[in-house]
Amino acid sequence: MRASSAPPARRTYRHGDLRRALIDAGVELARGGGPDAVVLREATRRAGVVPNAAYRHFSSRQELLGAVRSAALSALAVAMETELAGLGSAEDPADLARANLRAIGTGYLRFALAEPGLFRTAFAVPREPGGSADPDKVGKSGLDPFELLGAALDRLVAAGVLPEARRAGAEYLAWSAVHGLAMLVLDGPLRGLAPAETASIGERLCDMVEKGL
Amino acid sequence: MRASSAPPARRTYRHGDLRRALIDAGVELARGGGPDAVVLREATRRAGVVPNAAYRHFSSRQELLGAVRSAALSALAVAMETELAGLGSAEDPADLARANLRAIGTGYLRFALAEPGLFRTAFAVPREPGGSADPDKVGKSGLDPFELLGAALDRLVAAGVLPEARRAGAEYLAWSAVHGLAMLVLDGPLRGLAPAETASIGERLCDMVEKGL
């Protein structure tokens, strides 16, 4: 430990935006080690503040973790939106709708592999199930990851690719497939899989979903 | 705390089979609270033994957890085998093979829902990826859960339902789908789902896999 590794050395007594700083530090911790790594004392250390100062902004560690989780979900939504945005405009609306759903899936998988800590944090179970409708967990479009998937499925129906009758609950099926692969590769028995192999399985998985829906 | 809640009060100095007792206690802890609940001191408490006694049988908490994980995987394999065994013998071999795969899937899901703590423990990441080929994680057939799935897929090929060309890697696809649903329902945003609803989504998911493979 050297002086250089010490916190940023505030010059004012007040921090400025400690709440933001704690969430940012928490996100950094989550990025490195998942939800368990979001340690209140460490977050305050990184913000250059005494541990109990956190209690001005969060009533408990759990509440801080909740804010970090929302931020992680938001990052996931943004990653999916980015994948969507990178889509060249196809001619056939059916092809476009299909490409849309694929982008949702690959965006999801890409994020999971690129940011395993954040991904695991996003899906860590909160103690209390409450609190939906959190404006912090969405992307630029204002939709959260689940809603982005739903929108892609709606477009599939609109383009006549997916029969209306099969629309209800279809997000659960598609989501399960992609989420499962992510989990098996990150935390499960498929951990050793090479990135290229994972990507190719991801492709086949999207095929399966498209055909099977 | 009453005397009645005290440990079983050994009468011999030697325990008899402390290793076994510690694993059993660990499984009980995992059943209740997942991998994090497998606390070495608590396991020894339940076995009626002083904490450091555990070190005669496990070199660290991590090693105990590994043994508990194997036991959880074995329980999962047994649950899948049970589901297979309950299958009436169909006439058409193709139907039989299909029913086989379905049983694998529903056995998996059923176990996940009935024993969430053990399920989560079974898929908790071990520190060191090593140690496959563990004879403790299998079912009565000698196959672990992944191998059971592979066998079901092989039968599907043998019955002419699944084209040979699509066989390779098919376990990853099927497994992902079912595993994903389990995770979303246990730990994820689908936590609130009613059991009946979950079961029906599970059915549709199996349909999707069957069609999409």
Add this chain to the structure above:
DNA sequence: TGTACATCAGTGAACGCGCGTTCACTGATGTAC
């Protein structure tokens, strides 16, 4: 423009907690003669 005061963000010190792990030990067991 200047002063008095309420507000409240951050400080300093301390708490109790249960954990995993290490040490030197003791006492029951089973084997060799």
Add this chain to the structure above:
DNA sequence: TGTACATCAGTGAACGCGCGTTCACTGATGTAC
């Protein structure tokens, strides 16, 4: 069948750790007059 001894499973006491959280405080800020 009896005794001596090596083995090693379990004991007892202690360690350092970092954690979340509580308490009474201090000092900067911004608003009212």
